[in-house]
Amino acid sequence: MNERTRQGDLKRLAALDVGRCTFAASLAEHGTWRIGGPADLLVEPESVAQIQAVVYFARTRGIPLLVIGQGSNLLFADAGLRGIVLKLGSAFANIAISGNTITAAAGAWVPGIARRAQQAGLAGLEHTIGIPGTLGGLVVMNGGSQRQGIGDNVRRLWAVGEKGKLTELTKEECRFGYRSSALQESGVVVVKVELVCPVGDPRVIRHAMLADLRERRRKFPRKEPNCGSVFLSTAQMHTSVGPPGKIIEEAGLKGTRCGGAEVSHRHANFIVNTGGASAADVLALIDRIRHTVHRRIGFTLACEVRYVDEQAVIRPADQLLVFPGT
Numbered sequence: 001m002n003e004r005t006r007q008g009d010l011k012r013l014a015a016l017d018v019g020r021c022t023f024a025a026s027l028a029e030h031g032t033w034r035i036g037g038p039a040d041l042l043v044e045p046e047s048v049a050q051i052q053a054v055v056y057f058a059r060t061r062g063i064p065l066l067v068i069g070q071g072s073n074l075l076f077a078d079a080g081l082r083g084i085v086l087k088l089g090s091a092f093a094n095i096a097i098s099g100n101t102i103t104a105a106a107g108a109w110v111p112g113i114a115r116r117a118q119q120a121g122l123a124g125l126e127h128t129i130g131i132p133g134t135l136g137g138l139v140v141m142n143g144g145s146q147r148q149g150i151g152d153n154v155r156r157l158w159a160v161g162e163k164g165k166l167t168e169l170t171k172e173e174c175r176f177g178y179r180s181s182a183l184q185e186s187g188v189v190v191v192k193v194e195l196v197c198p199v200g201d202p203r204v205i206r207h208a209m210l211a212d213l214r215e216r217r218r219k220f221p222r223k224e225p226n227c228g229s230v231f232l233s234t235a236q237m238h239t240s241v242g243p244p245g246k247i248i249e250e251a252g253l254k255g256t257r258c259g260g261a262e263v264s265h266r267h268a269n270f271i272v273n274t275g276g277a278s279a280a281d282v283l284a285l286i287d288r289i290r291h292t293v294h295r296r297i298g299f300t301l302a303c304e305v306r307y308v309d310e311q312a313v314i315r316p317a318d319q320l321l322v323f324p325g326t
């Protein structure tokens, strides 16, 4: 599709009732790394019907479409994105609890859901208390900590499919794996999720959450923009070579820089933006870390962080790099 046709289509979309529209929106302002060029059009919908309309519009015209929450697991391209970014935020923040079931909209803030679960005496979400993202992003990534994933608690969810149709998906259909799910490949927009949690003692749950938050404050970089753990840390990896932070630190890479991107001095599995870092800087640093670690111990690190290119194609950031070990 040529530039003029796409821009004309995007103007037509913005003129429809699809929510708040911003042209040439800086993606750096919509991701925790504070990196990324302009997106042609950012749409912040307020209803499921508006999401359906945007998805249908983009898919039928072949316009690249990216769905985001807080952008806390994404590296946006320096060139930005030639299409639509659909951001689910505060209009999709509703959380309802009935018995041991939590039903929440996809834009709900993960620590907020964890806190509501604690107050209601529901256990199992303690490990998510410090994750700065939306429920939609967490479910798609099957995110979590302490070797757990939110998929363990998902009973079913509702998503807008490729053609703009709202469908219900069971936990089995989501095929949750370690920091992965079938939702990553399917291109659906998650709008609502039902979680099931066992009953627990609110005081015990609170204690576990506070301990998790203390640990994060102690270990993770606090001031510089970052995207959480850059490299995947699987159970098998732990037993064979140890966690990525330890491997990278032992390779002497803490403090290593490429442009404005730096391996955090606090935790070596974090890359921080020291100011003015570009996506190219981060990718170069990821490449350098992977080569150094591979040369040293023969292990190939894979990325948890996902790179979004100009055409809205998303893939683990390491998959862009030419690497002898892959």
Ligand SMILES: Cc1cc2nc3c(=O)[nH]c(=O)nc-3n(C[C@H](O)[C@H](O)[C@H](O)COP(=O)(O)OP(=O)(O)OC[C@H]3O[C@@H](n4cnc5c(N)ncnc54)[C@H](O)[C@@H]3O)c2cc1C
Pocket: 032, 066, 067, 068, 069, 070, 071, 072, 073, 074, 088, 106, 107, 130, 131, 132, 133, 134, 135, 136, 137, 138, 139, 140, 141, 142, 143, 144, 145, 188, 189, 190, 191, 220, 226, 227, 228, 229, 306, 314
């Ligand atoms: C300081 C820090 C600590 C972190 N700690 C952890 C941690 O302990 N464990 C962990 O797993 N992660 C962690 N993360 C990474 C990140 O917060 C999680 O992956 C989070 O769940 C992503 O949510 P998000 O809303 O930011 O998603 P985004 O980054 O916006 O998107 C992530 C992926 O989900 C897709 N997506 C988002 N919303 C939807 C939707 N509604 N429908 C369909 N697809 C969607 C996007 O297209 C993208 O592929 C951390 C990040 C930071 C900055």
